[in-house]
Amino acid sequence: MYIKNIHLAYFSATFSTKRIVREIASQFQKPVIEYDITSDVLKDDVSLGSDGNLLIVGVPSYAGRVPEMAVRSLRRFLGNNTPAFIVSVYGNRAYDDTLIEMIRS
DSSP states (O other): OOOSEEEEEEOOTTSHHHHHHHHHHHTTOSOEEEEEOSSSOOSSOEEOOSSSEEEEEEEEOBTTBOOHHHHHHHTTEEOSSOOEEEEEEOOSSOOTTHHHHHHHO
């Protein structure tokens, strides 16, 4: 897999999710484009395609679920066989369906 750019999308109310996805991205040593979806829902679609882009998505697990505001933004990311990592950060409770919800978003 050839990676040219890394796109980070994260919901991070306490900044720990942001810190974790940034650390994952730093291992690739490639340019990073960040989308902080914590306080605002994305208004426009983000088209990633498959040409050298990698998407890393991180959200906390709130009561075993993805925060609703994060779901609305995640649906704005459009890829075409774009590889992606999904990361669920432990919120002092079992993550239940968080990863499943992220895959469906």
